[in-house]
Amino acid sequence: MxxxxxxxxxxxxxxxxxxxxxxxxxxxxxxxxxxxxxxxxxxxxxxxxxxxxxxxxxxxxxxxxxxxxxxxxxxxxxxxxxxxxxxxxxxxxxxxxxxxxxxxxxxxxxxxxxxxxxxxxxxxxxxxxxxxxxxxxxxxxxxxxxxxxxxxxxxxxxxxxxxPQHPDAEIILSFPGLGTQLGARVLAEIGDDRGRFADARGLKAYAGASPITRASGKKSSITRRWVKNERLNHAGYLWAFASLTSSPGAKSHYRRRRDDHGDWHAAAQRNLFNRMIGQLYHCLQHHKLFDEHTAFPVELAAAA
CATH class of the missing domain: 1.10.287 (Helix Hairpins)
Structure with missing residues (x-):
């Protein structure tokens, strides 16, 4: 059992x-x-x-x-x-x-x-x-x-x-907001099989970070996903929250979503997680470490 x-x-x-x-x-x-x-x-x-x-x-x-x-x-x-x-x-x-x-x-x-x-x-x-x-x-x-x-x-x-013995640990730990425990949870849910997800959109949908757009006639609505990996989604919320204090670009992105787009806190956090996990997919595929200026060029320029 x-x-x-x-x-x-x-x-x-x-x-x-x-x-x-x-x-x-x-x-x-x-x-x-x-x-x-x-x-x-x-x-x-x-x-x-x-x-x-x-x-x-x-x-x-x-x-x-x-x-x-x-x-x-x-x-x-x-x-x-x-x-x-x-x-x-x-x-x-x-x-x-x-x-x-x-x-x-x-x-x-x-x-x-x-x-x-x-x-x-x-x-x-x-x-x-x-x-x-x-x-x-x-x-x-x-x-x-x-x-x-x-x-x-x-x-x-x-x-x-x-x-830390895992080959992907260095890449995962290079991201702001991810420590050993939270990074291990993220790796546990996405796995280390590079062919598991066809693209970043598949990983975002699996994590519940990307929204769903429904359209019927002249009406359309954008809602959050209900079918997702709950563990990865929970880890992503903690990841996005922790990155606000360790990444100027992440904090600027969050503030832009709140001020310019009128998102509530949870929606802005989810949008930040959506962006971060897409960047994680790219870094894992190309074996690159996280770079603040590459990840948030617009936000850093606006903050400066």
């Missing part, structure tokens, strides 16, 4: 690309890492919903931390105090010890003092028996979350070790 899950894309119901062994290995790892990331986020959302019910001080305490509920510091504190009543009784020494067990090395004293003040503030409480029961439920979710975090991190490490 596990082999069938890895062999088939359950989200888009598409099999793995029929490429070389390295390409297929990257596809398996990239998809597995994405599944693990989705699973981690789902369990994190369940834990957050439970904490809102009986432990709001924990949400306030971990809010300044990026991905607070997935951090080891939060896990150690939850184990030390699974209920707000126990958290309010934690001493500075106990808080510092929990932070050290999580691997924190800097700002331990100041962070322990901040956590102590948050936990000892006035918060609403459930009855004690109910609070204890919810604490046990939280610890059960915490076990699942820790396993999901470990799986996602281990698979991300495997992708980082495997993806």
């Amino acid at each position: 596990l082999a069938n899950i890895l062999r088939t894309d359950m989200h888009a119901h598409r099999p793995l690309p029929q490429d070389g062994d390295l390409g297929r290995a990257i596809a398996v790892l990239a998809r597995a890492q994405q599944y693990a990331t989705w699973n981690r986020q789902q369990i994190s959302n369940q834990l957050r919903s439970l904490l809102r019910e009986y432990y709001p001080s924990a949400l306030a305490a971990f809010d300044p931390w990026r991905n607070g509920l997935c951090r080891r510091e939060a896990h150690e504190l939850f184990k030390a105090a699974p209920t707000p009543a126990k958290a309010s009784r934690l001493t500075r020494t106990q808080l510092q010890a929990a932070l050290k067990r999580a691997g924190r090395q800097r700002g331990i004293d100041a962070e322990a003092e901040r956590l102590r003040e948050v936990f000892r503030a006035d918060w609403s409480h459930q009855p004690q028996l109910v609070e204890d029961a919810l604490g046990k439920q939280m610890l059960a979710l915490l076990v699942q979350l820790e396993a999901a975090c470990t799986a996602a991190d281990d698979l991300a490490t495997a992708v980082e070790e495997t993806f």
Whole structure:
């Protein structure tokens, strides 16, 4: 059963690309890492919903931390105090010890003092028996979350070790907005078979980046594609969004679509993805790295 899950894309119901062994290995790892990331986020959302019910001080305490509920510091504190009543009784020494067990090395004293003040503030409480029961439920979710975090991190490490070995990795990573994880996802969906798509338009349609024009009599409409590779389309949205901060040409193109053409944010992002994936197809076919001035000559000239 596990082999069938890895062999088939359950989200888009598409099999793995029929490429070389390295390409297929990257596809398996990239998809597995994405599944693990989705699973981690789902369990994190369940834990957050439970904490809102009986432990709001924990949400306030971990809010300044990026991905607070997935951090080891939060896990150690939850184990030390699974209920707000126990958290309010934690001493500075106990808080510092929990932070050290999580691997924190800097700002331990100041962070322990901040956590102590948050936990000892006035918060609403459930009855004690109910609070204890919810604490046990939280610890059960915490076990699942820790396993999901470990799986996602281990698979991300495997992708980082495997993806750079692929011949197309240098070309893909030369594009703004594409890192190792996102680049591996893009490669996993488009494959490394040069003859898989007849031209760039085929790849754009497969990714759901190119629009559909429908005409009947004197009426015509342009709509986005509904039938597409959902994984590649999702990766493309993240790609286009990340490229706005790393590519002046991409940012200028996006602004032109918003200001001159009146596109909404999603439409402008999709148009930018359509252009970027067409350029990726060209670079892969001709074994060329991404060049900012070649990709966006008009946008760069206008920005200058």
